[in-house]
Amino acid sequence: MGAIYLVRHGQASFGAADYDQLSERGFEQSIVVGAELKRRGVEFAQARSGSLARQRDTAATALKELGVKVVEDPRWNEYDHVEIARYHAGGVEQGDDSRAYQKALDVALTAWCDAGESGPCLETWPAFLSRVTTAVHELAGALGKGENAVVFTSGGVIATVCGALMGTPAAGLVKLNRVTVNGGITKLISGRGGVTLLSFNEHPHFEAENAGMLTYR
Template sequence: MGAVYLVRHGQASFGAENYDVLSELGRAQARAVGVELARRGVTGIGARCGTLSRQRATAELALAEFGSGGSVEVDARWNEYDHVEIAAHHGGGAAQGSADPRAYQHALEKALAAWIEAGDDSPCAETWPMFLARVRAAFDEVVSGLGKGERAVVFTSGGVISTLCGDLLGDAAGGMLSLNRVTVNAGLTKVVTGRSGTTLVSFNEHAHFDGEAINLLTYR
């Protein structure tokens, strides 16, 4: 039986001029999830990540904690949806603002629901069906390449992970809308694959942020 670990990136720079950069807390989260993966014996693997800076930096920092290291294959299919464009077309142009992140999150969730509802008719460059197709294809490629007992690690984003988890449970759109809001920065999701198919066995694990590390726990 093979296993795929889906890792959400560390905290990005909400409200900053360039969101796509890990905050100092995000860098600490990335190192912490690397330590957790090493503790589980997930070492010496060939990892994957998207092309976004926050995803690549999380992968590099986490893998540095692996003793034996490992290479990172960059694949744009693991990128997050374009929240700026979706907010512009479906959310009345709502913009990130450090003053009220909860208000922005609420507006974005409404925009995501409208984006999904619009389907192929959305004016966004990437529609919901297009996003779903690319993340499914990226995931299927990883799963099909796993041998017996092999493991893969993918550093990606909350929307991607939530969509894939929903898809495995029979409702990709529902997963995106209900699971995305609770994904933890640098949280772990585990999927196993074998003769009986591909199964979600854990979502959003973050015990590595319990106890003395509780200050590392963030959702946005």
């Protein structure tokens, strides 16, 4: 039985002109993630990342010493939080208060899901759900017996995939997304019965001496 490890990217540049860049802390977190993956001794037959800079840079930094080739696949990209906030939260901007922004984003994400196919965003919730779940099942299908894969992606993608595997994708998106940590590791099992969620948002590598590196946004 093989496994798919979903890794959330390191801390991005919240409040900056370009959010899609790893912060200094984000690069540090990526190094710790790489050390954790190496410690686990898992061999990866497949490695993926979305095409966003924060995802690609996390993958490159984390896998630097593992010698694994990463294939970019935009289906692992995050939803467009700027567009969703524009249409469903009155255009609220990130600003400096991450908690206030998260609260507004939760409202916007709920409205985005409720709008379904008729939503005003370029990518609707059903379209997003379809692309991320298709990416998961396609990757699972590409794994041989006992083979493992690692994917560097984003919190909303991971939350949606986990929610879908539990039968509540929209609830998963909103409720799980807000607690995913930067550099957290989620493990899926792929076998004859399909894909199953085994663990969500593991982050012991950000405890003890690395406790000060734990971030949510």
